[in-house]
Amino acid sequence: MNTVSKSQKKRDALVKATISLVNNNGFHATPMSKIAKMAEVSAGTIYLYFENKQDLVNQVYIDVKAAFSKFAFKDYEEGGSVNKGFEIIWKNIAEFKLMKVEEAMFLSQCDNTPIVDEPSRKEGLKHLQPLLDLWERGKKEEIIKPVSPYMLYAFSIYPIAFLMNMQEREIFKLTKENIDEAYEMAWNSIKI
Amino acid sequence: MNTVSKSQKKRDALVKATISLVNNNGFHATPMSKIAKMAEVSAGTIYLYFENKQDLVNQVYIDVKAAFSKFAFKDYEEGGSVNKGFEIIWKNIAEFKLMKVEEAMFLSQCDNTPIVDEPSRKEGLKHLQPLLDLWERGKKEEIIKPVSPYMLYAFSIYPIAFLMNMQEREIFKLTKENIDEAYEMAWNSIKI
Amino acid sequence: MNTVSKSQKKRDALVKATISLVNNNGFHATPMSKIAKMAEVSAGTIYLYFENKQDLVNQVYIDVKAAFSKFAFKDYEEGGSVNKGFEIIWKNIAEFKLMKVEEAMFLSQCDNTPIVDEPSRKEGLKHLQPLLDLWERGKKEEIIKPVSPYMLYAFSIYPIAFLMNMQEREIFKLTKENIDEAYEMAWNSIKI
Amino acid sequence: MNTVSKSQKKRDALVKATISLVNNNGFHATPMSKIAKMAEVSAGTIYLYFENKQDLVNQVYIDVKAAFSKFAFKDYEEGGSVNKGFEIIWKNIAEFKLMKVEEAMFLSQCDNTPIVDEPSRKEGLKHLQPLLDLWERGKKEEIIKPVSPYMLYAFSIYPIAFLMNMQEREIFKLTKENIDEAYEMAWNSIKI
DNA sequence: GATGAATGAGTCTTCATTCAT
DNA sequence: AATGAATGAAGACTCATTCAT
Numbered sequence: 037m038n039t040v041s042k043s044q045k046k047r048d049a050l051v052k053a054t055i056s057l058v059n060n061n062g063f064h065a066t067p068m069s070k071i072a073k074m075a076e077v078s079a080g081t082i083y084l085y086f087e088n089k090q091d092l093v094n095q096v097y098i099d100v101k102a103a104f105s106k107f108a109f110k111d112y113e114e115g116g117s118v119n120k121g122f123e124i125i126w127k128n129i130a131e132f133k134l135m136k137v138e139e140a141m142f143l144s145q146c147d148n149t150p151i152v153d154e155p156s157r158k159e160g161l162k163h164l165q166p167l168l169d170l171w172e173r174g175k176k177e178e179i180i181k182p183v184s185p186y187m188l189y190a191f192s193i194y195p196i197a198f199l200m201n202m203q204e205r206e207i208f209k210l211t212k213e214n215i216d217e218a219y220e221m222a223w224n225s226i227k228i
Numbered sequence: 229m230n231t232v233s234k235s236q237k238k239r240d241a242l243v244k245a246t247i248s249l250v251n252n253n254g255f256h257a258t259p260m261s262k263i264a265k266m267a268e269v270s271a272g273t274i275y276l277y278f279e280n281k282q283d284l285v286n287q288v289y290i291d292v293k294a295a296f297s298k299f300a301f302k303d304y305e306e307g308g309s310v311n312k313g314f315e316i317i318w319k320n321i322a323e324f325k326l327m328k329v330e331e332a333m334f335l336s337q338c339d340n341t342p343i344v345d346e347p348s349r350k351e352g353l354k355h356l357q358p359l360l361d362l363w364e365r366g367k368k369e370e371i372i373k374p375v376s377p378y379m380l381y382a383f384s385i386y387p388i389a390f391l392m393n394m395q396e397r398e399i400f401k402l403t404k405e406n407i408d409e410a411y412e413m414a415w416n417s418i419k420i
Numbered sequence: 421m422n423t424v425s426k427s428q429k430k431r432d433a434l435v436k437a438t439i440s441l442v443n444n445n446g447f448h449a450t451p452m453s454k455i456a457k458m459a460e461v462s463a464g465t466i467y468l469y470f471e472n473k474q475d476l477v478n479q480v481y482i483d484v485k486a487a488f489s490k491f492a493f494k495d496y497e498e499g500g501s502v503n504k505g506f507e508i509i510w511k512n513i514a515e516f517k518l519m520k521v522e523e524a525m526f527l528s529q530c531d532n533t534p535i536v537d538e539p540s541r542k543e544g545l546k547h548l549q550p551l552l553d554l555w556e557r558g559k560k561e562e563i564i565k566p567v568s569p570y571m572l573y574a575f576s577i578y579p580i581a582f583l584m585n586m587q588e589r590e591i592f593k594l595t596k597e598n599i600d601e602a603y604e605m606a607w608n609s610i611k612i
Numbered sequence: 613m614n615t616v617s618k619s620q621k622k623r624d625a626l627v628k629a630t631i632s633l634v635n636n637n638g639f640h641a642t643p644m645s646k647i648a649k650m651a652e653v654s655a656g657t658i659y660l661y662f663e664n665k666q667d668l669v670n671q672v673y674i675d676v677k678a679a680f681s682k683f684a685f686k687d688y689e690e691g692g693s694v695n696k697g698f699e700i701i702w703k704n705i706a707e708f709k710l711m712k713v714e715e716a717m718f719l720s721q722c723d724n725t726p727i728v729d730e731p732s733r734k735e736g737l738k739h740l741q742p743l744l745d746l747w748e749r750g751k752k753e754e755i756i757k758p759v760s761p762y763m764l765y766a767f768s769i770y771p772i773a774f775l776m777n778m779q780e781r782e783i784f785k786l787t788k789e790n791i792d793e794a795y796e797m798a799w800n801s802i803k804i
Numbered sequence: 805g806a807t808g809a810a811t812g813a814g815t816c817t818t819c820a821t822t823c824a825t
Numbered sequence: 826a827a828t829g830a831a832t833g834a835a836g837a838c839t840c841a842t843t844c845a846t
Binding site: 444445446447448449528529531532533534535565567568570571573574575577578579581582583585586591592598601602604605606608609610 | 635636637638639640641648720721723724725726727750757759760762763765766770771772773774777778783784790793794796797798800801802
């Protein structure tokens with residue numbers, strides 16, 4: 037007996053196909069028929085798993101965002117130093133963006149485009165709380181600048197998406213050293 | 229005699245309509261007919277000014293990017309200190325993103341999405357040279373970190389787009405003080 | 421031991437669901453899946469009882485027509501006076517149309533629409549023979565007008581369907597007195 | 613220069629095709645593509661003249677009903693005797709139903725089916741007023757039975773539809789004499 | 805007998821693009 | 826130059842029917 041049901045496998049294939057095709061063509065230029073074909077499933081089958089096209093992207097977005105968040109807090113424990121804690125999280129995020137390029141690109145497109153609806157956006161944000169908590173503590177300990185978390189995010193986390201985009205376009209290559217340098221830049225921007 | 233011909237007015241109206249509609253609905257959810265209607269022009273007329281839909285976005289992208297670049301180097305002269313020069317450019321860019329929201333949102337969507345083709349992307353990049361030159365000089369003078377300009381861009385310029393997005397969604401508000409803080413963060417991330 | 425088998429119950433439920441849904445939405449706007457759901461039966465199960473959708477309506481039509489005919493000749497015996505016999509039958513039919521509205525509406529829709537096939541139409545007509553016989557006798561006795569039975573039906577029986585439709589749309593209300601008046605009109609049209 | 617514009621010709625062709633196809637297959641079994649083909653028009657063109665399929669039937673229904681009503685009161689003038697007035701109207705209606713079979717069948721299907729929406733039904737009813745007025749006068753003059761106009765309609769006008777249906781199915785043939793007999797039956801049912 | 809997931813042909817509708825005026 | 830009616834290919838979605846369980 038399988039631990040992963042046949043149904044789950046199909047849903048997974050659909051999610052994966054959606055990510056790949058939306059990355060390459062954009063949401064509206066990706067027909068359901070192509071998603072079905074890539075997932076090796078009939079066109080009608082999509083509608084057994086998702087209500088409609090909008091529901092499909094929404095769910096894929098939430099799924100991927102959840103996986104991203106889980107990855108972001110790998111090996112992170114709340115008690116440690118702000119400094120070290122941020123480094124762990126930042127490097128996790130960087131690793132995700134560089135290793136799981138497909139997923140990361142998909143999130144980037146959703147986050148800069150009106151294809152995902154507001155409720156799903158909200159849902160996707162939920163999991164980032166530990167980072168916000170860490171920053172809050174960092175501010176109290178006067179290690180982190182006393183500015184809005186949106187500012188902290190903009191200057192320390194968001195830039196990774198740009199680097200990922202450039203890497204994807206083969207304009208720029210991220211190496212081990214690069215990453216350490218990038219981390220330095222992120223930290224410099226938010227530390228007091 | 230008018231300095232702006234009737235033709236130019238129509239082209240401008242089409243460009244403006246495209247920006248507005250693509251911002252709100254995305255490229256593929258924006259029909260040519262709606263663009264025509266908003267520009268108060270017949271559907272067929274678009275094809276007198278642009279080859280097809282792809283050509284339309286490409287040209288709009290290049291236009292807006294040119295306007296953006298021009299704005300970015302307002303009041304900037306190449307000879308001055310790296311420090312001051314960067315501040316001028318950065319604040320120009322920030323001003324653009326916060327004042328010309330429509331244009332800025334459009335660029336953000338194009339830059340994170342496969343709707344504009346690669347040649348147009350390249351074309352749009354051309355005008356940023358003075359900033360790259362400034363950074364190069366900054367590196368020589370050991371004021372700017374000796375890292376790839378993509379890294380510099382990612383951490384100092386790209387974050388502004390995130391703040392703009394948040395402001396647009398009314399999640400976050402940029403004020404005078406905020407902007408100075410943001411500039412601080414940008415500068416801290418790239419300075420040695 | 422049950423007189424009604426489990427199978428028969430399912431078939432009955434399917435027939436009932438079909439009547440109700442076709443009444444409200446029309447035949448082609450009624451999916452098999454909805455019929456199945458309303459009958460609390462799996463979609464595939466329908467095909468154990470009926471060959472396909474066409475066969476389903478056909479059979480439902482024949483069933484309902486049979487029930488209708490049976491009801492029409494309740495308390496009627498062939499030997500009595502034409503006058504009295506017709507009154508009994510007519511009032512039975514009126515009662516059916518006004519009490520069993522669902523069934524009557526279904527018949528009305530089938531009789532004015534190409535959804536039931538010709539063989540089933542013929543089959544459904546079979547049971548009306550006693551009325552035709554009565555009319556035939558009435559003509560011989562020079563009580564009933566010597567015209568085609570289709571004419572007799574058109575002017576004496578068919579009008580009830582119109583009244584039922586109006587009642588169903590809550591445009592017109594049939595009361596005890598109304599019915600007697602209606603019967604008068606029916607009789608006046610066919611009597612010599 | 614034509615008195616009938618090219619546009620009007622196309623709309624007419626679409627209306628005609630709709631009537632014919634809905635008669636033979638029913639509304640929901642008539643694809644827009646077939647209507648387009650029969651009207652010798654591209655599928656997309658339908659949507660220049662009608663908002664959607666529902667709007668198409670609604671408009672066709674209203675159109676046909678208007679033509680029917682106009683025909684019904686041909687040669688009729690309000691001042692004459694109730695008796696004669698009714699005969700003129702009744703025979704006009706009969707002539708319409710037997711000459712313009714396509715249109716009449718279409719109306720019959722719409723009137724016994726939920727394919728036309730309620731507002732359009734109301735709209736279609738408007739034109740029958742002169743007949744209602746005549747009946748009202750007939751009641752005052754104690755020539756017509758003092759019953760609801762729905763009853764009068766059911767027994768005198770509605771039966772014609774049945775005869776038309778039978779004729780269409782080649783089960784029954786309406787001749788000159790038949791029609792006079794039928795008129796007799798209609799009049800007998802409503803006269804005092 | 806019974807289920808319901810899966811199929812894929814078929815439907816309505818949209819929209820980029822053309823072309824006669 | 827400008828129009829906008831017309832096209833028809835393509836897309837989202839539905840649903841009758843099948844079949845492995």
